[in-house]
Amino acid sequence: MYGYRARIGYCSPPVVTEVFVYEFYKMAPPGVTLLLTTLEVGLEYTQQAFDGSHDRSLEAARYMAGSGADVVVLGGNPVNQSRGVENLPGICADLAKETGTKVVASTLCQKEAMEKLGVKKVASAHASGAKHNERHAEQMRNMGFESVGVTSLEGHKLLGYGRIPTEAAFDIAKQLKTDYPEADCIHLASAHWPTAHAIDRIEAELGVSVMNSQQAIVWKAFRSAGITEPIEGFGRLFREF
Amino acid sequence: MDWGRIHGYRARIGYTVAAVTTEVYPIDWYRIVPDGVSLMMITLPLGDRSEDDVKKCYDISIEAAHTMARAGADLVLLGGLPINISKGDDTVEGLMARLEGEIGVKMSCSALAQVRAFAALGSKKVAVVHPFLPDQNPRHERTIAEFFGLEPVGVHAGGSSLVRLGTLAPECALEWGRAAMAAHPDADTVYFGCPHWTVIDAIQPLEDEFGISVMTSLQAIAWDAMRQTGVEDRVPGFGRLLKEF
Numbered sequence: 292m293y294g295y296r297a298r299i300g301y302c303s304p305p306v307v308t309e310v311f312v313y314e315f316y317k318m319a320p321p322g323v324t325l326l327l328t329t330l331e332v333g334l335e336y337t338q339q340a341f342d343g344s345h346d347r348s349l350e351a352a353r354y355m356a357g358s359g360a361d362v363v364v365l366g367g368n369p370v371n372q373s374r375g376v377e378n379l380p381g382i383c384a385d386l387a388k389e390t391g392t393k394v395v396a397s398t399l400c401q402k403e404a405m406e407k408l409g410v411k412k413v414a415s416a417h418a419s420g421a422k423h424n425e426r427h428a429e430q431m432r433n434m435g436f437e438s439v440g441v442t443s444l445e446g447h448k449l450l451g452y453g454r455i456p457t458e459a460a461f462d463i464a465k466q467l468k469t470d471y472p473e474a475d476c477i478h479l480a481s482a483h484w485p486t487a488h489a490i491d492r493i494e495a496e497l498g499v500s501v502m503n504s505q506q507a508i509v510w511k512a513f514r515s516a517g518i519t520e521p522i523e524g525f526g527r528l529f530r531e532f
Numbered sequence: 533m534d535w536g537r538i539h540g541y542r543a544r545i546g547y548t549v550a551a552v553t554t555e556v557y558p559i560d561w562y563r564i565v566p567d568g569v570s571l572m573m574i575t576l577p578l579g580d581r582s583e584d585d586v587k588k589c590y591d592i593s594i595e596a597a598h599t600m601a602r603a604g605a606d607l608v609l610l611g612g613l614p615i616n617i618s619k620g621d622d623t624v625e626g627l628m629a630r631l632e633g634e635i636g637v638k639m640s641c642s643a644l645a646q647v648r649a650f651a652a653l654g655s656k657k658v659a660v661v662h663p664f665l666p667d668q669n670p671r672h673e674r675t676i677a678e679f680f681g682l683e684p685v686g687v688h689a690g691g692s693s694l695v696r697l698g699t700l701a702p703e704c705a706l707e708w709g710r711a712a713m714a715a716h717p718d719a720d721t722v723y724f725g726c727p728h729w730t731v732i733d734a735i736q737p738l739e740d741e742f743g744i745s746v747m748t749s750l751q752a753i754a755w756d757a758m759r760q761t762g763v764e765d766r767v768p769g770f771g772r773l774l775k776e777f
Contacts, residue, residue: 292699293559293730300553306596307546307603309572312558313539326555326698329575354552358695450603453572456538485539 296322297362297516300355300392301508302348304332304367305483309453311505314487318509318525323518326355332367332449336419336426341373349386356390361516363394364508366482368430371398376433393515397482400511401504402434407532408500410476412437414467416460417480418444418452427480440471444484452484460489460503468497479503490526501526540570543607543761546600547753548593549575550612550642551728555698557750560732564754564774566765572605578612586618594631601635606761609640609753611727613675616643621679638760642727642749643679645756650680650721652777653745657683659712659719661705663690663697663729672725686716690729697729705734713742724748735771746771 303311308329315325328351330344344367352363363386365371371379376398383394405413413436415427424441431438444459464477477493479486482505490501510528513519522529538544549557554575561571574596576589593610600608608631610616616624628639650658658680660672666689676684688708692700709722722738724731727750735746748771755773758765767774 292701293556294698298555298698306599307572307574309544309570309603310539312573313562313570316559316562324555324559324698326553327558327573327575328553329573351553354695358553358555359699450599453540453544453570454538454604 294322294324296320297513297518298324298326298360299512299516300326300352300360300363302328302330302351302364302366304330304344304370305449305452306331307450308483310483310485314485314505315509317487318522318529320518320520320522323513326358326360328355330367332370336369336423338373341370344370345374352386352394353390356392360392362512363392364400364512365394365396366508368398368401368480368504371396372430372433395511395515397504397508398434401502401507403511404502404507404528405434405436405476408476408502408528410436410500410502412439412474413476413478414439414471414474415441415478415480416443416463416467417441418447418455418484419449419481420445420447431478439474440467442467442470447484449483452481455484457485457488460484460486461492464489464493464497464501468499474499476500476502482508487525491524494526502528540568542566542568543758543763544570544572544605545757545761546572546603546605546608548596548611549573550578550589550615551575551694552577552579554728556728556730560730560750561754563732564751564767564770565758566763566767569758569763572600572603574599576612578615581614586615589615590618597631597639598635601637605637607638607640607757608635609642609645609757611642611753613642613646613749616641617679640756640760642753645752646747646749647680648756649747649752649773650682653721653747653773655682655721655745655747657685657719658721658723659685659716660687660723660725661690661708661712662687662725663692663700665689665691665693676723685719686712688712688715697726700729702730702733705729705731706737709734709738709746713738713744719744721745721747727753732770736769739771745773747773
């Protein structure tokens, strides 16, 4: 079968999913596949969408486990954090016990990635507009890291993330490092805009570590499923840990 | 990496996936399409194919078409032939036309893509291979005869289930295709139903071995989506459909 090494289940919050799958297969070695279920986050980040997505992600996780997934990722940092970061290990453990399959959550993947990278001061970039800056800063603090600054691309609803050009990730990272020179990590938030190709370049040219949501999710899923080899091209995280 | 472009810089295809979870489809999609053609997906809660399930998925598909249009799709293609035709064989083209008018984006669906693919290939006598239990055989024969207007010469059931589709080895499709041709040598086309199992590597070997056409759901969908959005690349390795038409 295609997924002869590992089959990774991902509960994908955006109601339409495009970029995550594309970039997953740029990173995945042969024999590693993605099982995808789309959830309910559409035009706006609302508590209703988070609640619906969380409930559906539990159903999807059960289905994926029944289909033979080796690990299931409960996607969506905002969806995860809506349950309380402190509750996530228990949610994952309970679901893993119920399904017999490993379960991880996006928030915990990102937290562990930053711990591995040894980062302390994080500057975040996202694509959902400046009104969401404080939410991103709070999410970073909830994960136990200092948020030194947040900036956003403008004019992109979640549904429009597939229209973001590929150079945007590097450009906004460069701006962040200029605005917040004390940052030792650039965090590219959300796993659904094109970022994977920019990670190595940001680390090399700006002298920081990069943690992006998609990279951290895929990294943790691979490592949990026994895909332990270093993978080149997507930053220190994949190369060194 | 072409900096400054979006991933789907040639065409972005919105596709409703008639399955709770998709695995094989995006892999085979990206093996077929040229660089710059991207896939936007919404998964549907199709479980046991009950009447209620199909009706629910039909309604969600309509809503999904609007969502995909807002997300910037160049074409929206509604997946799941049984869902597409669930309101009657004669309703599909009308639905696509109505939706195009509503959302301002080109529409297609799995059923129409396959109609066009059979027509391009000049198919007349069709042997069907599907991965499910034999209890699905009559439904497939009926669809070939009544919806496509072709002659069903026989059906081969692989005996698997929806939740196990991702675990099927690539060799299954080739073996089952050979079995179908051995049982029904008068077929001019082998049709592989369902785009969520590993089939595309069997297309060319079967065409070469038996001198027939092979049409698969996913191949037809990818072909129709590309042609409808002006992507005219001839793609080798996956049968006559993608290479010649």
